[in-house]
Amino acid sequence: MPNSVSRPTLTRRRFTQLSGMAIGSLALSGAGRAAEAPDVMLEIGPYTLEASPKHQIRTMAYNGQIPGPLFRMREGKSQSVEIRNRTKDPEIVHWHGLYLPADIDGAMEEGTPMIAPGASTRYTMTPKPAGFRWYHTHTFAGKNLTKAQYSGLHGFLLIEPHDNAAAYDREIFLGLHDWNGQLLSSDDGYMNPVYDVATINGKMLGFGDPIKIKQGERVMMHILNSSPTEVHWISFSGHSFKVVALDGNPVDQAQTVSMLRLAPAERVSAIVEMNNPGVWVLGEVRKHVQASGMGIVIEYANSAGKPVWTQPEDLKWNYRQFAAPGDAAQHQDTKAIELNFDSRFQGHGNEELWRINGLSYPQNSTASNSPILQTGQRYRLVMKNKSMDDHPMHLHRHTFEVRRIGDSGEIAGVRKDVVLVHAGGTVEVEFVADNPGKTLFHCHQQDHMDRGFMMVFHYA
């Protein structure tokens, strides 16, 4: 039944609890597992991250490393995947940015089965589209700020195109993450996560090995913000970034910028010309975040000395600089879906309950309340953020094009799967409904999605 939807009473928390019973059909016992080694093997298990000698963080990891292993896949080439859950909780792996069927995309709200503790699952997937993607857990954390995206369950995924011009000499993958969160009252009086430790590739500034590069190299930096809740601003002292792709998708106007802004789940791919020998810091622009550890040393060959950090004085970023002028009349048959974001007050000692069009998940995702998509139809999501927080909005299993930000004119050529919608602002994006199945749309802040900020779109 194509229009089947989640039962309204089935919350994420309840789904997690029940998943152990529901997993039988996909879980494979050790005896029944296929003998052939999978192309992709992920084992989820406990891990102690040494962010610095003084910061040992007990968490979960993929294959005993944080970030998880980098997987390179050829676009369109089938991959067998095996995932083993060696934790005490049900788990699930979301392949962020891929056009996968709903039953393996990795969101229980779409119908992907959870992997029970001690169980394994195996399936085959065809990765597309090409670009810098990632994979991560997609479970419920609630007030436990060590679980779900607060943990170390994230890793890089690069889907390589059939022909890669590769206008660079080497690639560097950098993952930004925040740790040791606790819920504290913020200036607005509500409970928000704050963090003691921030890392790049699992290490605090000064405690990991420096990245060694050579003068004259053109380095493609693939940067991922896997933080559960925080936006990050990144600068590389003495250098600039030529941004060529956002969320893995080439931009219309590649621009050279002094800093990057990455909302949770966003990725930036940028080429850096290594033309300024020395020992430099690449790190968070905001002083208190860099002081928590978010930075990494980049060292030229034959250079030595104390790493140099040049403190920027402003935060600069705008999606529009990577876009071409758009034509509002380009797609006359586009159907608009208006999505209003707000929250319901739950007390100053509580997080807010988040709503899309006046309802929280799962109430907003019944057949009568959520959008029904027609295959092949182009849709414009008009996202109006009526809350006091910024929200990184993510659409599963599809790529959208940013068409309008606030009151600016129409734009084109910026294709993404996450877009930051500022407090009080409006962002309009368009996508073609070309991947039937339940499609999850949600704020990528873990605390917000845990508090109802999700909606499932259904295909007719």
Add this chain to the structure above:
Amino acid sequence: MRNSTIKLAANAIFAMAAIVCVRSAVAQGNYEIQVYGADTVAPKTLMAELHSNFTPEGQKYYIDGVIPTNHQEHETLELTEGITSWSEIGFYVFTSEQDGHGVQWVGDHIRPRVRAPDSWHLPVGLSLSTEVGYQRAVYSPDTWTWEIRPIIDKTVGRWYFAVNPALERTLHGPDVNQGLGFSPGVKVSYDFTRVVSGGVEYYADYGRLGAFDSLHKQQQQIFVVADLNTSPKWEINVGVGVGPTASTDHLIVKGILGRRFDWRHHSPVE
């Protein structure tokens, strides 16, 4: 050698006990009527508060030369400057206005405070304040007083709880030999909306620690209060309180208007 050590220790304990355990009830304050929350003012931030307390029904007679509280209007200016993320210091200027006495300066206090840093990950808010100051004898027979006030608070959903089990001591005045008094404050409130919270505040002075006064002599006040959370910059609290015991002013109306001034350089990278 061993005996002399024990004797020395015993003498020290007796001396401390003598300092601590001598006190009787002090005169009513009613200049700053507030149950403290555990949070401190952020560094480079000044919190300016005006406490306005009126006593429609209070003490009508002079006692030991102290001006009666009936129909007194107390205006107290409280300035609190944040020092670090876990400490602050507050200053008070107490005034009183009353028919026949005009506007009078009453006294000044200073109040340093520290709190448990967030990195301790305590399940409750916890801070410790100490306050010392002078007030004129015509408004309080004890002219120099000292207070130490542990502060514990907790927010649970829409509910807020705060307890201030304060200990007070007279440093100069008739009660100087009366030792440490117990003056707790308690607040329970509920968030009705994002802006309006309402609840109850309880203030008491039970008298000397270990030998509380009789109920008749204890000071006890119960206020019905409302807090308006209109903005992070503003603090608004209003309340009406009754004092059911003979030693307490019977009816008090209070209000607190606070404004936060941020001196920090607001560079976006800070």
